[in-house]
Amino acid sequence: MAILSVSPTRMELSRLKKQLQLSERGHKLLKDKQDELMRQFLDIIRDTKALRDELEQKFRALRHAALLAKAPFSEKAVLESSLSNAPQIDFSMKTKNQMGVYVPVMTFSEGKPGSALALSPALQASKEQMAELLPDLLRLAQWEKKCAILAAEIEKTRRRVNALEYMTIPQLKETIRFIVMRLEDAERDRITRIIKMQDFEIAPEQ
Numbered sequence: 001m002a003i004l005s006v007s008p009t010r011m012e013l014s015r016l017k018k019q020l021q022l023s024e025r026g027h028k029l030l031k032d033k034q035d036e037l038m039r040q041f042l043d044i045i046r047d048t049k050a051l052r053d054e055l056e057q058k059f060r061a062l063r064h065a066a067l068l069a070k071a072p073f074s075e076k077a078v079l080e081s082s083l084s085n086a087p088q089i090d091f092s093m094k095t096k097n098q099m100g101v102y103v104p105v106m107t108f109s110e111g112k113p114g115s116a117l118a119l120s121p122a123l124q125a126s127k128e129q130m131a132e133l134l135p136d137l138l139r140l141a142q143w144e145k146k147c148a149i150l151a152a153e154i155e156k157t158r159r160r161v162n163a164l165e166y167m168t169i170p171q172l173k174e175t176i177r178f179i180v181m182r183l184e185d186a187e188r189d190r191i192t193r194i195i196k197m198q199d200f201e202i203a204p205e206q
Contacts, residue, residue, distance in 0.1 A: 003175040008182035027164040048143040
């Protein structure tokens with residue numbers, strides 16, 4: 001591990017020791033954040049998969065019922081009926097700060113439905129059942145977006161943790177060790193010079 005390019009002085013040693021303490025504290029905080037984000041990610045992944053599987057099953061059943069309900073009518077008639085009888089939906093999205101990560105929060109409210117009647121009771125029932133899935137569809141979209149955001153944040157945090165753990169902290173420790181050795185060598189040299197000077201001053205008297 002290459003050491004930092006610094007002067008081997010006591011001032012630099014003190015500065016690097018403080019920097020090492022900050023780096024180790026930052027590493028712990030980031031590691032804790034990474035672990036918590038991973039826990040949340042696994043929870044939301046599990047919930048998202050369960051909701052997606054549930055919706056897929058419901059859609060398969062509704063698609064079959066809808067095909068049977070609209071069979072007697074033309075595509076144009078079914079489309080016109082659907083558009084004229086569509087409910088009004090107010091949709092909004094905001095973000096929520098979750099451990100420094102902004103995740104989406106979606107809300108919607110369903111207004112009054114259109115006044116036109118459906119072509120048949122079966123088709124109307126099929127449309128109403130499909131509309132009932134809207135809250136779960138929005139929830140699924142919200143959770144999938146949250147999964148993507150958390151995954152990106154986990155990866156970013158992981159890179160920062162690894163940089164501190166495998167680069168910054170070892171390099172600081174190695175540099176501190178180098179400066180300590182240089183200072184110890186300098187101290188030994190100083191003591192050796194003092195002893196030699198004392199021996200030199202004492203020698204003529206003998």
